[in-house]
Every structure is written in C-alpha cells, then in structure tokens.
Amino acid sequence: MPVFDVAIAGGGATGLSLGAALKQALGAGALVAVIDPAPAPARESAEPPLRTVAIAEGPRRLIERIGAWEAIQPKAQPILMMDVMDGGVRDAVRLPHLHFDRRSDGEPLAHMAFNDEIVRVLSALCERLGVARLAASVAGWRPGKHVAELSLSDGSAIRARLAVAADGQRSKLRTLAEIQTIGWDYDQSGFVATIAHERDHEGRAEQHFLPAGPFAILPLPGRQSSIVWNERSAEARALPALDARDLLRELELRFTPKLGEIRLASRVEAFPFRFQIARRFVGQRLALVGDAAHLVHPLAGQGLNLGLRDVAAIAETIVGEMRLGLDPGAPAPLGSYERARRFDIAASGMGMDAMNRLFSNDVAPLRFLRDLGLRLVNRTPPLKDLLILEARGAGRGVPKLLRGLSL
Numbered sequence: 001m002p003v004f005d006v007a008i009a010g011g012g013a014t015g016l017s018l019g020a021a022l023k024q025a026l027g028a029g030a031l032v033a034v035i036d037p038a039p040a041p042a043r044e045s046a047e048p049p050l051r052t053v054a055i056a057e058g059p060r061r062l063i064e065r066i067g068a069w070e071a072i073q074p075k076a077q078p079i080l081m082m083d084v085m086d087g088g089v090r091d092a093v094r095l096p097h098l099h100f101d102r103r104s105d106g107e108p109l110a111h112m113a114f115n116d117e118i119v120r121v122l123s124a125l126c127e128r129l130g131v132a133r134l135a136a137s138v139a140g141w142r143p144g145k146h147v148a149e150l151s152l153s154d155g156s157a158i159r160a161r162l163a164v165a166a167d168g169q170r171s172k173l174r175t176l177a178e179i180q181t182i183g184w185d186y187d188q189s190g191f192v193a194t195i196a197h198e199r200d201h202e203g204r205a206e207q208h209f210l211p212a213g214p215f216a217i218l219p220l221p222g223r224q225s226s227i228v229w230n231e232r233s234a235e236a237r238a239l240p241a242l243d244a245r246d247l248l249r250e251l252e253l254r255f256t257p258k259l260g261e262i263r264l265a266s267r268v269e270a271f272p273f274r275f276q277i278a279r280r281f282v283g284q285r286l287a288l289v290g291d292a293a294h295l296v297h298p299l300a301g302q303g304l305n306l307g308l309r310d311v312a313a314i315a316e317t318i319v320g321e322m323r324l325g326l327d328p329g330a331p332a333p334l335g336s337y338e339r340a341r342r343f344d345i346a347a348s349g350m351g352m353d354a355m356n357r358l359f360s361n362d363v364a365p366l367r368f369l370r371d372l373g374l375r376l377v378n379r380t381p382p383l384k385d386l387l388i389l390e391a392r393g394a395g396r397g398v399p400k401l402l403r404g405l406s407l
C-alpha cells in the first residue's frame, strides 16, 4: 500500500493549490497525492465556464508564488473600483452609499476569474510538479498512531502521515472523521449568469443590497459582467420558469443602467446558500481546508479566499515540520494550524452572516441606520482602509504565501 506524506481529498481550487504549494516547496522530498473522483481535465473544456470568484490580493499572491497566476491572469479582470448601493428593485436610481477605489500604488481591489479556469490551471500545475493524482473518491478512513489509512471508491487503499479534507461542503472525509458542523440554510438562492452589455464597465464592480438579498455585478474581460443574483427561496423557484423576455425584464430592473442595453450571455445556474462551520478544523492525522471547513455567504466573495488562507497556513506548517524531519500529522502542528485559522474563519463567517441579515430586508428604521453607517464609513478614510485591509488578506503576520514569499 503506497504511503504518502500528505494525501489531499478533493481536487478543487483549495486541494490543488495545497498540493502544488507542498510539491513546489519540498520537491522530491515529499510524496503528495490529490484524490478526486472527477479530476479537472488539464485542457480547456467545451462548455463555457460560468461561476466566477473574486480573488483578493493575498490569495492572488499565493497563486502567483506557486506558479499558476501567469496562466490565469490573461483571462482575469482586475476590479478597479466598487460601489455599494442600498435600495429597492423598482427604485429609478440607486446612488452609491459607499465607494472604493483601487490602491494608490495601482493594486486592484481584487481580480475576477472563472473558478473552472483556476482549477484547470492548478490541475496542470500539479501534473507538472509531480503531485500524484488518484481518480477516485475517499470512502473509508482509519487514523492510526503513525499513519492514517484511506480506502477509495475503486477498492484500493492508501496510507498517509497526514490527510487533508478539501472535498467541499459535503465533505465525506469530515463526516468519516465524525467532525460535526454548525450551520443553517439561508432562505436564499443565488443565480449566477454572464451578462453582455453595451458600454464598458471600466473595471467597476457593484453590490446592490436589495430587500431579497444582494445583487452583485462583477466585471469580466470585455463588455461582460458576471452576476450573483440572490432571491428568497420561494421566488428563486419561480425564476427558472420565466421565459427569456420576462427573465431579461427582471434582470433589467436590477441591473445598473450605466452599462446600457444588456443581454444574457450564458445559461443561468442557481446555488442554494448555507452557513456552515466545522466544530474542529483538525482531527487525528487530519486537517480541514476550504469549504470542507467553512461555508460562508458569498456576498463579499470570500469563500475561496478564506480557503486559500487555510492553504497558506497549513502549507507553511507542513513544510516547516517536514524540513526539520518531523511528522506533519502530529498533534502539535495540527493544533497550531487550528489556532491560526479559528479566529479568521469565525469572524469572516459571522461578519458576512450579520451583513446579509442587516441588508436583506426592507425594514425602514434598519434601512435608515445601515445607510447612515455606509455613508459614515464612506466619509471616514481610516475605516475604509481598514475594510480594504481586511478584504486583502495580505497584511503583516499572515502566512508567507499570502505575502508572495516562498516557503
């Protein structure tokens, strides 16, 4: 039975970037495997990608440092400014209450990229770096004193000194390890689509807080933007039944008039939203990263960013231990990983939950107070800088990869 230093369950963006970060830092000195039943093809797929993610500065530096950004950047769109509005669907004009500009040194607020494109590039990078790819799903888990044993859906089994669950929100490995989660469903679903528009977006992102939930317009290369359109679940069920003309009319009511005439340029897909945090981020010979550890409301585009912050922290811990000839799956490094991530994850998750509750309603006194709050932040540069610093995830004291440094 092969013995790996680190076996990662899940070949999404977090699992693959961890595999690449470890192999890049440790080379032949580490045996790393990524297990996924549907490994991303290294070549472009025929189906146009749909779901986009906003990558903040810190996680972007990580992607850059492990050698994947060069291939992602040509298809990514920098966000150069962002407006936040609070209003009703039928308001003739929604004026921005809060405006953010890119930094004075030219650094954009974030970059928009297609999730599938990121996964495809990371997958090819893992192949090049010699990360073992196992096309199966994790089906069984038996942690031991020195190694853990993972049985796979194809009937085979592997052993690893450390297993990492990067297998998404319904993580099988987390369930097998009996790690409970706390969470709740939002009475909201998000519709994602690509919209083509008449005028240039000039790199502007807009977040419209509407009574049913946020409506985000996120710039893509060319005259296109990605939308994440939140609706309460009851209304969300009715939307797919609308014919193309009615759907476009509903879209026009919500979309910004600044961009001129619009047209649906993709299929529309719905994602139900849920808040979920694992009670522990580690177990015996196990660490959780990405959506397997936490699922947050996407209103501030932080899900994958949080996941890549996990990757930066666990990669630094594993590499540090292995360079000293120590055991990466021992309780001490796992404990330090959990301590490093607990506050950031809880604060971000709860912060987004609170923001969604505060804004997704039409209660007049609440609306008055939150608009006052937004305007106050807008006129207080230190408060704005603090928000930008928080969203960047790249300050001092954060793991090396998020600062663009080698491990």
Ligand SMILES: Cc1cc2nc3c(=O)[nH]c(=O)nc-3n(C[C@H](O)[C@H](O)[C@H](O)COP(=O)(O)OP(=O)(O)OC[C@H]3O[C@@H](n4cnc5c(N)ncnc54)[C@H](O)[C@@H]3O)c2cc1C
Binding pocket: 009, 010, 011, 012, 013, 014, 015, 035, 036, 037, 038, 051, 052, 053, 054, 055, 115, 136, 137, 138, 139, 166, 167, 168, 169, 171, 172, 173, 190, 192, 228, 271, 289, 290, 291, 292, 298, 300, 301, 302, 303, 304, 305, 306, 307
């Ligand atoms: C509408 C929407 C908009 C979003 N916008 C943003 C944004 O702007 N910015 C941002 O940072 N985040 C955003 N997110 C969140 C982000 O997309 C996720 O946090 C991120 O994709 C999670 O990556 P992951 O690798 O942890 O999990 P996943 O992408 O879910 O990958 C999990 C992998 O595990 C594999 N797997 C499943 N079961 C097993 C098993 N038993 N064994 C082995 N492998 C298994 C799956 O095949 C899959 O490849 C958004 C999410 C949504 C829904």
